[in-house]
Amino acid sequence: MHKEEITLIVSNYIKKNFLFDEKKEVDNDISLYQSGIIDSMGTIELISFLENTYKIRFDDDELIAENFDSINAISNFLYNKLQNIK
Amino acid sequence: MCGIAGKIDFSDKAEPVSIEFLKNMVSTLRHRGPDEFGYYRDNNAGLVHARLSIIDITSGQQPMSNENNTLWIVFNGEIFNYLELRKILQNHNHKFKTKSDTEVILHAYEQWGLDCFTKFNGQWAIAMWDNQNKKLIFSRDHVGILPLFIKEENNTIWFASEIKAIFTDPEVKREIDIFALQQIFTFWTTITPYTTFSGIFEIKPGTTVVYSANGKKQEHIHWKLNFQDPSNTSTTKNKYSFKDAAKELEQKLLDATKLRMLRADVPVGSYLSGGLDSSVVAWMGRQTKSGTFQTFSIRFEDQQFDETRYQKMLVSMLNSNHEEILVKKRDISQVFQEVIYHTEKPILRAAPAPLFILSKLVHDSNFKAVVTGEGADEFLLGYDIFRETKIRQFMSNQPESRIRPLLLQRLYPYLTDSLFKAKGASFEFWKKNFTELNRIDYSHILRWDTTSKIINFLTDSIQMHLQDDLMELVRDILPENFLKLDPVIRAQILEIMILFSGYIISSQGDRMLMSHSVEGRFPFLDIDVINFLNHLPIDYKLIGLDEKIILKHIAKGKIPDEIINRKKQPYRAPDAASFIFDKPEDYVTEMFSEKILKDFAIFNPEKVSILYNKCLNKISNNPDGSQISNFENMSFVGILSTQLLYYMFIKNKPRYNNNINFTTKIDMVKENA
Numbered sequence: 001m002h003k004e005e006i007t008l009i010v011s012n013y014i015k016k017n018f019l020f021d022e023k024k025e026v027d028n029d030i031s032l033y034q035s036g037i038i039d040s041m042g043t044i045e046l047i048s049f050l051e052n053t054y055k056i057r058f059d060d061d062e063l064i065a066e067n068f069d070s071i072n073a074i075s076n077f078l079y080n081k082l083q084n085i086k
Numbered sequence: 087m088c089g090i091a092g093k094i095d096f097s098d099k100a101e102p103v104s105i106e107f108l109k110n111m112v113s114t115l116r117h118r119g120p121d122e123f124g125y126y127r128d129n130n131a132g133l134v135h136a137r138l139s140i141i142d143i144t145s146g147q148q149p150m151s152n153e154n155n156t157l158w159i160v161f162n163g164e165i166f167n168y169l170e171l172r173k174i175l176q177n178h179n180h181k182f183k184t185k186s187d188t189e190v191i192l193h194a195y196e197q198w199g200l201d202c203f204t205k206f207n208g209q210w211a212i213a214m215w216d217n218q219n220k221k222l223i224f225s226r227d228h229v230g231i232l233p234l235f236i237k238e239e240n241n242t243i244w245f246a247s248e249i250k251a252i253f254t255d256p257e258v259k260r261e262i263d264i265f266a267l268q269q270i271f272t273f274w275t276t277i278t279p280y281t282t283f284s285g286i287f288e289i290k291p292g293t294t295v296v297y298s299a300n301g302k303k304q305e306h307i308h309w310k311l312n313f314q315d316p317s318n319t320s321t322t323k324n325k326y327s328f329k330d331a332a333k334e335l336e337q338k339l340l341d342a343t344k345l346r347m348l349r350a351d352v353p354v355g356s357y358l359s360g361g362l363d364s365s366v367v368a369w370m371g372r373q374t375k376s377g378t379f380q381t382f383s384i385r386f387e388d389q390q391f392d393e394t395r396y397q398k399m400l401v402s403m404l405n406s407n408h409e410e411i412l413v414k415k416r417d418i419s420q421v422f423q424e425v426i427y428h429t430e431k432p433i434l435r436a437a438p439a440p441l442f443i444l445s446k447l448v449h450d451s452n453f454k455a456v457v458t459g460e461g462a463d464e465f466l467l468g469y470d471i472f473r474e475t476k477i478r479q480f481m482s483n484q485p486e487s488r489i490r491p492l493l494l495q496r497l498y499p500y501l502t503d504s505l506f507k508a509k510g511a512s513f514e515f516w517k518k519n520f521t522e523l524n525r526i527d528y529s530h531i532l533r534w535d536t537t538s539k540i541i542n543f544l545t546d547s548i549q550m551h552l553q554d555d556l557m558e559l560v561r562d563i564l565p566e567n568f569l570k571l572d573p574v575i576r577a578q579i580l581e582i583m584i585l586f587s588g589y590i591i592s593s594q595g596d597r598m599l600m601s602h603s604v605e606g607r608f609p610f611l612d613i614d615v616i617n618f619l620n621h622l623p624i625d626y627k628l629i630g631l632d633e634k635i636i637l638k639h640i641a642k643g644k645i646p647d648e649i650i651n652r653k654k655q656p657y658r659a660p661d662a663a664s665f666i667f668d669k670p671e672d673y674v675t676e677m678f679s680e681k682i683l684k685d686f687a688i689f690n691p692e693k694v695s696i697l698y699n700k701c702l703n704k705i706s707n708n709p710d711g712s713q714i715s716n717f718e719n720m721s722f723v724g725i726l727s728t729q730l731l732y733y734m735f736i737k738n739k740p741r742y743n744n745n746i747n748f749t750t751k752i753d754m755v756k757e758n759a
Contacts, residue, residue: 020542
């Protein structure tokens with residue numbers, strides 16, 4: 001899977017699920033936590049979505065904000081994880 | 087307490103209003119005062135009064151006049167120190183024909199002019215009409231406990247306790263103000279003097295407004311929130327040691343409670359939430375009278391909101407006659423339309439609904455007045471936001487620190503079991519602008535930012551016309567020395583001037599109480615108590631992260647330690663979960679339907695549908711709604727209440743009728759004048 005594809009899926013999910021608007025422009029580098037787009041409840045939703053979509057499980061030490069704080073951070077982290085699984 | 091309304095046309099060729107018009111107007115306020123109705127009318131003015139008889143039941147009818155019938159008043163509220171003022175006025179040779187506080191206002195105005203309002207200890211919304219000088223005077227109490235709305239157009243002024251009375255006039259255009267929505271979807275309320283409706287304003291709290299025949303309008307501020315610069319607090323500290331301050335505060339609170347329990351010709355009950363504030367008020371209320379003592383409580387079926395255990399403790403200690411009502415989620419959606427009919431403002435939480443249900447219980451128990459603990463959290467620094475501000479300020483002293491943000495876990499324990507506890511990285515949210523201490527919104531930026539994302543649900547065409555910056559509105563209501571004050575006091579001022587005034591004591595206070603003809607009386611809002619508290623150093627109220635410490639000190643030995651030491655539970659009710667069931671109430675599905683959303687054209691139907699389905703999904707997994715986020719809850723309730731408001735006030739006209747029997751009729755219309 002290409003990284004761009006992951007970025008698009010993550011970005012669409014975040015727009016629809018947290019901003020209720022698929023057409024909204026969201027900067028791929030914006031901090032999702034500091035901007036309040038994702039809160040503690042949202043974290044759970046996001047992680048469940050990624051685990052279900054990509055049929056993967058995150059270990060505890062992967063659940064740090066650095067890996068999830070922006071759309072780019074998420075897709076980078078996810079891309080690398082999926083590469084390693086292969 | 088009561089309802090007041092009127093219409094004044096200042097022009098020389100003014101036509102008198104019809105009795106029918108006055109009946110219609112007052113009929114919308116029947117819930118505020120079902121006991122008696124009265125009107126005054128001359129060629130320029132029509133005033134109406136709906137009375138809830140509490141003081142001087144036999145002769146306190148309104149409209150009431152001075153001795154020579156030139157000054158006419160309609161008044162909603164209580165002047166608690168009226169007996170003391172009456173004596174002073176009698177010494178100045180004023181003659182009284184009634185035993186009411188209303189008459190004291192008239193004579194006080196004659197004696198002291200507009201300065202009279204600085205002498206009142208009470209809660210009031212007043213309209214006075216001077217028919218000789220063609221002068222109209224409005225006044226509202228210090229913090230705005232009682233509502234008063236006005237509309238000005240050409241030479242005419244409309245006023246009323248509730249906006250619906252003004253809307254009975256076919257001449258008045260009914261329109262939702264989109265800037266009001268922008269404000270509510272940021273601050274939870276409009277900022278004074280704005281209201282939900284275009285062209286309708288409120289009289290600002292602590293303010294008197296005078297309209298003269300020549301079209302002149304003058305505003306006089308009779309009370310202002312006043313905090314000292316931090317450099318001055320040492321003097322107050324020297325004046326009162328903590329112990330002396332506690333002693334003094336206890337006496338002032340006792341006096342305030344006594345005035346509110348005993349200055350009534352009907353019995354006064356007490357609300358009991360199970361928290362510290364209402365427990366102290368109920369305990370003090372109990373001290374003021376022997377014999378029976380009545381208490382009222384809300385219980386929640388949903389355990390996360392319920393406080394029954396603590397209520398029971400207090401009831402057995404006070405040995406009170408206790409009435410309680412168990413609120414279920416379904417009850418909330420069943421009364422919610424009525425709730426919004428009374429708030430006249432969109433709300434972002436369902437929390438007012440149980441208070442609507444509680445005031446019905448009070449009314450059904452034949453009580454007309456209750457004391458409550460309102461105001462303690464604002465004036466004694468009880469809310470989380472004050473502690474949060476303190477922590478963010480502490481973090482800003484060493485922005486790189488990874489240890490300092492850990493304090494947030496003390497405030498928000500869920501952070502400790504968050505998935506992100508590792509590396510302290512979950513604190514990013516609280517770091518937003520946290521080093522910018524000179525922002526006026528420093529304390530509230532996180533809350534306002536999160537809330538303002540609701541604006542995104544509005545249609546594109548509404549969003550295009552919104553204001554870039556709402557901070558101007560905020561700046562306008564702040565004291566001049568605002569930025570010189572400690573960030574915690576600044577947070578307190580914002581909280582009091584915005585959320586407290588526009589939501590807590592109105593949408594969740596007066597409007598819910600008066601929906602069932604119940605008058606609220608609030609010892610913590612006694613003006614002597616407020617002024618005293620505002621001059622005490624912060625650390626008498628908030629030390630470290632321990633809140634309301636001076637009140638806890640007073641409470642010690644009076645109410646159970648368990649209540650004093652329990653972790654503060656914010657008053658809340660289930661939100662979106664109160665509306666989504668297998669078979670929701672018809673109005674809920676209707677208000678969220680694509681057809682109605684399109685028809686009302688306030689919200690974007692696609693976005694709302696995504697939100698609705700998301701909430702629906704979460705409820706089907708977890709009926710208690712615990713999976714629904716704070717933002718989703720606020721958006722859901724905000725959208726539903728806005729839709730209902732539009733439906734009841736714009737699409738339809740608020741209900742009114744002419745089925746009114748006036749018992750006080752003052753007609754001064756001059757034929758062929």
